[in-house]
Amino acid sequence: MKGYNTLFPMGFHYTGTPLFAMSKRLREGDPEIVKTFTKVYGIPPGTLEKLKDPKSMASYFREDIKKGMVEIGFSIDWRREFTTIDPLYNRFIEWHFQTLNRKGLITKGTHPVAWCPNDKSPVGVVDTQGDVEPDIGESYLVKFQKEGVSYPTSTLRPETIFGVTNLWVNPDATYVRARVDGELWIVSKEAVKKLQHQNHKVTMEGEIPESELLWKTVQNPVTNSEIPILPGSFVEPENGTGVVMSVPGHAPYDYQALADLKQRYTDLTGPQQVLQDTTPISIIRLEGFSDLPAVDLIEKFKVKDQNDPHLEHATQELYSKEFHDGIMKENTGSYSGMPVAKAREAIVRELTSQGKIETLLELRNAPVICRCGTKCLVHILENQWFINYGDPEWKKLAHKCLDQMAILPEELRGEFNYTIDWLRERACARAVGLGTKLPWDQNWIIEALSDSVIYMAYYLLSKYFTKDWVVFKKFERDTSRLPDAFFNFTLLGDGTVDAVAEQTKIPKRILNAIRAEFQYFYPVDMRHSARDLVSNHLSFYIFHHSSLFPEKQWPKGILANGFVLMEGAKMSKSLENIIPLRQGIAKFGADPVRVGVMATAELGQDTDFSEVLALSIQERLSALIGQARKLGTKKIAGKAKLSTLDRWMLSRLSTAVQSATNALDRLRVREAINIIIYQLDNDIAWYRRRLGPKKLRFDNRDRILRKILETRTRMMAPLAPHTAEEIWSRIGNKGFVVQADWPEESENEKDVVAERAEALVRQALDDTGEILKAIRITPKRIAYYTASDWKWQVYLKALKAAEDKVRQGDFIKDVMEDPQLRSLGKAAADYAAKAIQQANQMTDEMRQSRLRDGVTAENTIFAGAVDFYQREFKSTVNVWKEGDPSISDPKGRSRMSEPYRPAIYLE
Numbered sequence: 001m002k003g004y005n006t007l008f009p010m011g012f013h014y015t016g017t018p019l020f021a022m023s024k025r026l027r028e029g030d031p032e033i034v035k036t037f038t039k040v041y042g043i044p045p046g047t048l049e050k051l052k053d054p055k056s057m058a059s060y061f062r063e064d065i066k067k068g069m070v071e072i073g074f075s076i077d078w079r080r081e082f083t084t085i086d087p088l089y090n091r092f093i094e095w096h097f098q099t100l101n102r103k104g105l106i107t108k109g110t111h112p113v114a115w116c117p118n119d120k121s122p123v124g125v126v127d128t129q130g131d132v133e134p135d136i137g138e139s140y141l142v143k144f145q146k147e148g149v150s151y152p153t154s155t156l157r158p159e160t161i162f163g164v165t166n167l168w169v170n171p172d173a174t175y176v177r178a179r180v181d182g183e184l185w186i187v188s189k190e191a192v193k194k195l196q197h198q199n200h201k202v203t204m205e206g207e208i209p210e211s212e213l214l215w216k217t218v219q220n221p222v223t224n225s226e227i228p229i230l231p232g233s234f235v236e237p238e239n240g241t242g243v244v245m246s247v248p249g250h251a252p253y254d255y256q257a258l259a260d261l262k263q264r265y266t267d268l269t270g271p272q273q274v275l276q277d278t279t280p281i282s283i284i285r286l287e288g289f290s291d292l293p294a295v296d297l298i299e300k301f302k303v304k305d306q307n308d309p310h311l312e313h314a315t316q317e318l319y320s321k322e323f324h325d326g327i328m329k330e331n332t333g334s335y336s337g338m339p340v341a342k343a344r345e346a347i348v349r350e351l352t353s354q355g356k357i358e359t360l361l362e363l364r365n366a367p368v369i370c371r372c373g374t375k376c377l378v379h380i381l382e383n384q385w386f387i388n389y390g391d392p393e394w395k396k397l398a399h400k401c402l403d404q405m406a407i408l409p410e411e412l413r414g415e416f417n418y419t420i421d422w423l424r425e426r427a428c429a430r431a432v433g434l435g436t437k438l439p440w441d442q443n444w445i446i447e448a449l450s451d452s453v454i455y456m457a458y459y460l461l462s463k464y465f466t467k468d469w470v471v472f473k474k475f476e477r478d479t480s481r482l483p484d485a486f487f488n489f490t491l492l493g494d495g496t497v498d499a500v501a502e503q504t505k506i507p508k509r510i511l512n513a514i515r516a517e518f519q520y521f522y523p524v525d526m527r528h529s530a531r532d533l534v535s536n537h538l539s540f541y542i543f544h545h546s547s548l549f550p551e552k553q554w555p556k557g558i559l560a561n562g563f564v565l566m567e568g569a570k571m572s573k574s575l576e577n578i579i580p581l582r583q584g585i586a587k588f589g590a591d592p593v594r595v596g597v598m599a600t601a602e603l604g605q606d607t608d609f610s611e612v613l614a615l616s617i618q619e620r621l622s623a624l625i626g627q628a629r630k631l632g633t634k635k636i637a638g639k640a641k642l643s644t645l646d647r648w649m650l651s652r653l654s655t656a657v658q659s660a661t662n663a664l665d666r667l668r669v670r671e672a673i674n675i676i677i678y679q680l681d682n683d684i685a686w687y688r689r690r691l692g693p694k695k696l697r698f699d700n701r702d703r704i705l706r707k708i709l710e711t712r713t714r715m716m717a718p719l720a721p722h723t724a725e726e727i728w729s730r731i732g733n734k735g736f737v738v739q740a741d742w743p744e745e746s747e748n749e750k751d752v753v754a755e756r757a758e759a760l761v762r763q764a765l766d767d768t769g770e771i772l773k774a775i776r777i778t779p780k781r782i783a784y785y786t787a788s789d790w791k792w793q794v795y796l797k798a799l800k801a802a803e804d805k806v807r808q809g810d811f812i813k814d815v816m817e818d819p820q821l822r823s824l825g826k827a828a829a830d831y832a833a834k835a836i837q838q839a840n841q842m843t844d845e846m847r848q849s850r851l852r853d854g855v856t857a858e859n860t861i862f863a864g865a866v867d868f869y870q871r872e873f874k875s876t877v878n879v880w881k882e883g884d885p886s887i888s889d890p891k892g893r894s895r896m897s898e899p900y901r902p903a904i905y906l907e
């Protein structure tokens with residue numbers, strides 16, 4: 001409508017494990033998925049059988065979603081549709097990865113990945129239940145000793161080793177003795193598997209009974225002090241090694257667990273007598289805290305026992321404070337006086353060289369569950385294929401690309417910059433799932449976040465693959481016959497058309513057409529996607545484009561949307577508040593769903609869909625169709641001169657076009673909807689109310705109302721296309737409104753004089769109504785007295801004086817020097833004082849605009865509205881100007897009149 005040729009294609013991403021996992025659950029008769037499919041998605045039980053195969057499930061939902069997109073009126077170019085398991089798409093991805101590999105951006109290496117032990121495959125955000133991005137973090141294993149056996153404790157704060165008073169183990173967990181890389185270790189049973197996945201050589205030697213563990217002592221590897229092993233039910237056997245060091249002076253959990261334990265064993269005899277000697281040790285000095293900051297925090301958060309959720313906040317607060325501001329105390333040996341952060345590095349260095357510490361990788365956001373239902377863990381993957389996002393040259397290119405892009409909302413740019421800096425090697429292949437095989441290692445399938453970053457370019461190819469089916473059929477049957485040269489030429493402009501035509505036997509005309517179309521549409525001007533994809537997919541999109549394509553084909557912009565909420569809540573299967581698109585359309589209609597989603601949309605925020613809103617929009621859109629029905633298609637004969645009121649209405653329309661256009665240019669859809677679908681009606685209602693019943697044969701109302709409806713229909717076309725087309729044809733227009741032009745904001749229809757006049761009429765109407773409400777009479781006669789010429793003269797002079805910052809006294813003196821005004825005596829002096837006061841209190845904007853407007857012909861304006869007022873108040877209405885010789889002014893009200901404020905008299 002604005003003259004741009006816009007390409008809106010659609011494809012379907014089949015890659016990965018989700019379909020596999022879902023069809024497997026269906027095959028196993030998982031009641032939850034059966035319920036979701038039948039209850040939420042309304043799939044007939046007979047159809048379920050067909051969905052048990054992953055590809056059939058994919059095509060079922062593809063068809064369903066496609067129907068929904070057609071029904072809601074997306075103007076998609078379906079000629080370009082494809083799926084990521086189409087043979088020629090696979091060939092395209094092979095070219096993509098071969099090109100990356102040639103550029104040295106694919107590495108083979110040994111790196112930690114999140115891993116599903118069941119699938120024996122790396123997992124990423126798209127492979128986990130609830131789409132959780134696994135977060136791998138490092139912790140330290142500090143090895144306590146006893147008679148040649150190690151008790152490795154996992155900690156993030158190895159510098160606190162000086163304050164350790166005891167170790168914790170969970171009394172209900174199973175602990176084992178295991179040989180790890182030649183050493184004997186005591187760890188939880190759960191830890192064994194973790195260590196194995198991290199390339200430790202582990203053999204289990206057997207479980208150890210609780211009695212051999214609890215209340216025994218071990219030796220601190222740094223201070224050599226003997227400390228006891230105590231029972232702590234808060235210790236999670238799946239976390240770290242299941243053995244934890246206790247620093248009650250600086251760790252709120254430890255302090256509280258120790259306090260709880262002492263309370264439980266009031267009788268401190270037998271082994272429990274060690275509790276007596278277990279007292280917190282202060283090792284870090286922290287400004288504003290006591291020697292034992294853990295105690296301060298426990299008091300601050302009013303912690304009750306070791307299961308109190310406040311402990312987590314207390315812990316986080318203290319850890320961060322000590323890390324940033326803590327200083328190691330005198331009892332920490334050579335670390336004394338060091339800032340905590342520095343001491344941590346130093347002690348890790350020292351203990352590493354002595355073999356007393358190791359690192360353990362953990363999923364910080366555990367438990368992360370694979371789509372197959374298995375708990376994920378960290379696995380060190382050897383000889384695996386990675387995309388090297390850590391390459392510094394590549395990072396530079398990605399930054400350069402980002403710097404040239406529009407990011408909406410702009411505040412997300414920081415997150416993109418952060419992601420580009422932070423990304424490292426990323427596993428790009430999986431052992432299971434649908435997708436493209438890694439071209440040089442057929443045991444691996446390229447994973448979903450790696451085969452979906454340049455697919456936009458494929459839309460320019462896919463149309464030709466379908467259209468020139470005869471030519472491409474042979475390649476589809478044997479994709480290896482389509483050489484890289486084809487992609488290099490069409491997408492990158494490398495090579496010559498003659499050489500590629502010769503090699504592929506594809507006619508030059510087709511090759512040139514693809515190349516021309518690619519250059520015409522590429523790059524993508526604006527990619528709309530989800531807010532939560534900024535840190536992965538959208539950043540990868542920038543990376544890959546910046547490396548593969550020449551600079552002029554780099555993406556130009558990204559817009560990140562929020563979620564569609566349902567009545568304020570996130571849609572989820574468990575809340576049963578999902579409305580599948582097609583059901584929503586069937587229930588409310590396509591346009592109410594579209595407008596319902598957009599009506600609360602604000603850039604960068606979630607939008608909230610509600611049934612009430614959709615129903616009210618449905619009603620509104622029907623009313624607009626009703627207006628069209630009334631106007632009909634008949635031609636309007638005759639043409640009267642435009643009245644001030646007509647000019648006012650056209651001026652309002654022009655303002656609406658301007659502000660709606662402005663709002664849409666800035667993607668403020670909500671504001672645009674408000675103007676187009678709602679606000680304009682207030683003006684139309686006023687226009688009709690002012691006009692009253694039709695008296696003249698030719699007035700302009702039908703012509704103007706038609707113009708308004710036609711204009712707003714053009715503006716509605718992108719928002720509610722079905723309604724817009726219906727109205728467009730009902731009022732007798734040919735063709736489609738979506739092919740019509742967007743309305744021009746015609747400046748010449750802006751009429752400030754008319755707008756000012758209507759504002760006055762409306763103000764007097766409201767003021768009169770207020771008075772009538774207060775004195776509760778039915779008036780027989782109403783009189784409006786407009787200000788005399790001399791008051792206007794004084795008023796405008798006062799505005800000017802206020803602009804020039806003239807003092808009040810000087811202004812009045814100046815006024816009274818005018819002989820004509822002086823002859824009016826006190827009345828003139830009083831009004832001058834009032835006028836200058838008003839002028840001083842006005843906003844600069846209002847003062848300046850009133851100065852510009854000069855004298856307003858109020859008497860003419862009100863005289864023109866007499867009919868209207870008589871109709872509104874069912875009363876006689878007179879209009880006089882103050883000082884009019886024929887004036888009827890029984891109570892002398894006209895004295896009160898002022899510019900912009902006529903005096904009102906009722907009887």
Ligand SMILES: [Zn+2]
Pocket residue numbers: 116117118119370371372373374
């Ligand atoms: Zn799995």
